[in-house]
Amino acid sequence: xxxxxxxxxxxxxxxxxxxxxxxxxxxxxxxxxxxxxxxxxxxxxxxxxxxxxxxxxxxxxxxxxxxxxxxxxxxxxxxxxxxxxxxxxxxxxxxxxxxxxxxxxxxxxxxxxxxxxxxxxxxxxxxxxxxxxxxxxxxxxxxxxxxxxxxxxxxxxxxxxxxxxxxxxxxxxxxxxxxxxxxxxxxxxxxxxxxxxxxxxxxxxxxxx
Amino acid sequence: xxxxxxxxxxxxxxxxxxxxxxxxxxxxxxxxxxxxxxxxxxxxxxxxxxxxxxxxxxxxxxxxxxxxxxxxxxxxxxxxxxxxxxxxxxxxxxxxxxxxxxxxxxxxxxxxxxxxxxxxxxxxxxxxxxxxxxxxxxxxxxxxxxxxxxxxxxxxxxxxxxxxxxxxxxxxxxxxxxxxxxxxxxxxxxxxxxxxxxxxxxxxxxxxxxxxxxxxxxxxxxxxxxxxxxxxxxxxxxxxxxxxxxxxxxxxxxxxxxxxxxxxxxxxxxxxxxxxxxxxxxxxx
Numbered sequence: 001x002x003x004x005x006x007x008x009x010x011x012x013x014x015x016x017x018x019x020x021x022x023x024x025x026x027x028x029x030x031x032x033x034x035x036x037x038x039x040x041x042x043x044x045x046x047x048x049x050x051x052x053x054x055x056x057x058x059x060x061x062x063x064x065x066x067x068x069x070x071x072x073x074x075x076x077x078x079x080x081x082x083x084x085x086x087x088x089x090x091x092x093x094x095x096x097x098x099x100x101x102x103x104x105x106x107x108x109x110x111x112x113x114x115x116x117x118x119x120x121x122x123x124x125x126x127x128x129x130x131x132x133x134x135x136x137x138x139x140x141x142x143x144x145x146x147x148x149x150x151x152x153x154x155x156x157x158x159x160x161x162x163x164x165x166x167x168x169x170x171x172x173x174x175x176x177x178x179x180x181x182x183x184x185x186x187x188x189x190x191x192x193x194x195x196x197x198x199x200x201x202x203x204x205x206x207x208x209x
Numbered sequence: 210x211x212x213x214x215x216x217x218x219x220x221x222x223x224x225x226x227x228x229x230x231x232x233x234x235x236x237x238x239x240x241x242x243x244x245x246x247x248x249x250x251x252x253x254x255x256x257x258x259x260x261x262x263x264x265x266x267x268x269x270x271x272x273x274x275x276x277x278x279x280x281x282x283x284x285x286x287x288x289x290x291x292x293x294x295x296x297x298x299x300x301x302x303x304x305x306x307x308x309x310x311x312x313x314x315x316x317x318x319x320x321x322x323x324x325x326x327x328x329x330x331x332x333x334x335x336x337x338x339x340x341x342x343x344x345x346x347x348x349x350x351x352x353x354x355x356x357x358x359x360x361x362x363x364x365x366x367x368x369x370x371x372x373x374x375x376x377x378x379x380x381x382x383x384x385x386x387x388x389x390x391x392x393x394x395x396x397x398x399x400x401x402x403x404x405x406x407x408x409x410x411x412x413x414x415x416x417x418x419x420x421x422x423x424x425x426x427x428x429x430x431x432x433x434x435x436x437x438x439x440x441x442x443x444x445x446x447x448x449x450x451x452x453x454x455x456x457x458x459x460x461x462x463x464x465x466x467x468x469x470x471x472x473x474x475x476x477x478x479x480x481x482x483x484x485x486x487x488x489x490x491x492x493x494x
Contacts, residue, residue, distance in 0.1 A: 018279065054275065055278050058285065062285075124261045124262065146259060171217060171224070178254040
């Protein structure tokens with residue numbers, strides 16, 4: 001059976017179909033929450049932000065004109081809701097402790113699978129900690145590109161910035177993450193040496209899609 | 210002669226990684242081992258970011274979030290009833306959930322709870338540790354009042370978004386639990402009522418905090434509900450000046466009113482696991 005598209009569900013919801021809206025929200029809730037988790041850095045803030053985002057999506061549906069893909073618009077609303085939430089709380093993301101993520105985190109690890117699970121949680125925390133070191137602008141650009149798989153043009157729409165700025169923010173964010181996550185760096189200060197002009201003369205300064 | 214602008218190395222490497230580099234940029238990177246190495250470093254960071262598995266989503270919290278959003282949908286329709294509708298009207302029968310109570314009755318219930326609270330304060334104050342009988346009498350009356358409210362609500366749907374919850378069983382006030390520490394251990398807190406959405410809950414909290422009695426946690430309401438076990442409030446978030454129970458979209462929640470040193474107040478809603486599901490400035494009364 002053919003799956004109902006987002007656009008069809010949106011149209012039905014805009015027409016007052018509560019069940020269609022319910023289906024739309026269910027389809028995208030986890031995506032919204034996971035984006036908020038990466039942007040907020042801890043579970044409590046992410047849950048709040050995700051709920052605010054869903055409400056904002058519902059309230060914004062009448063204004064959604066369909067020019068962008070629904071998921072692009074959803075990312076935009078969610079990102080704004082998360083960043084607003086962080087701004088309102090006046091803080092940068094603080095990665096949650098394991099106890100915050102798992103209310104039953106105190107339970108013993110019974111088997112190697114448990115250790116693997118702990119490793120996964122530890123990895124997640126390390127990445128969250130690294131993301132938390134980025135400014136919200138850089139973090140949002142990197143998360144939207146590398147986790148949400150949006151292209152530069154979509155990110156430009158989501159963040160309402162020029163594509164060239166998207167490219168620059170992603171690069172800076174990734175560069176910082178590479179340092180924080182212990183990847184190889186070009187120079188002692190963590191950045192590669194600046195290239196000399198290469199073949200074919202000076203490279204263009206922008207090439208964003 | 211102007212010096213040609215050299216792009217940032219990370220920007221070049223990142224663009225190559227994304228396939229967003231121009232042919233000239235790609236050639237420049239390919240010809241420079243340091244830049245090629247940087248592409249690999251950025252790729253490793255990106256892959257690590259992508260490989261970190263997302264934590265599982267708690268189904269209960271998912272339901273709460275979706276229910277809150279659907280409640281906003283209901284409000285959107287009802288709130289714009291007098292204006293040009295942004296979404297087509299939905300028959301009330303379809304929108305209203307089984308057992309729901311219209312908004313007006315919710316407010317009546319809140320008011321009744323507040324009045325009952327005012328009545329019970331002297332009663333509790335008069336107990337000297339041994340008058341549980343009187344308290345039990347009061348508690349035994351409460352379900353009757355609830356039943357009456359439900360009966361009144363039936364057939365009187367006006368413009369409400371509806372909620373399910375005045376038929377929640379009430380919990381008798383226990384003097385021993387009433388005197389338990391405010392934050393910790395199993396205990397009961399006054400129950401504010403049942404709400405379909407956070408906005409309605411906030412409104413009720415505003416009303417509760419605006420009572421002449423000063424809005425303490427024990428003198429506004431006549432019902433009692435189990436609170437989440439141990440709401441932890443970071444010091445920087447302010448002091449808890451009011452703690453209540455409530456039913457939000459069929460889930461029992463704990464409502465905290467926090468006051469910061471500058472006098473600003475926020476309302477924080479915690480679910481049964483003491484996780485924050487809502488946190489916002491307290492709307493003006």
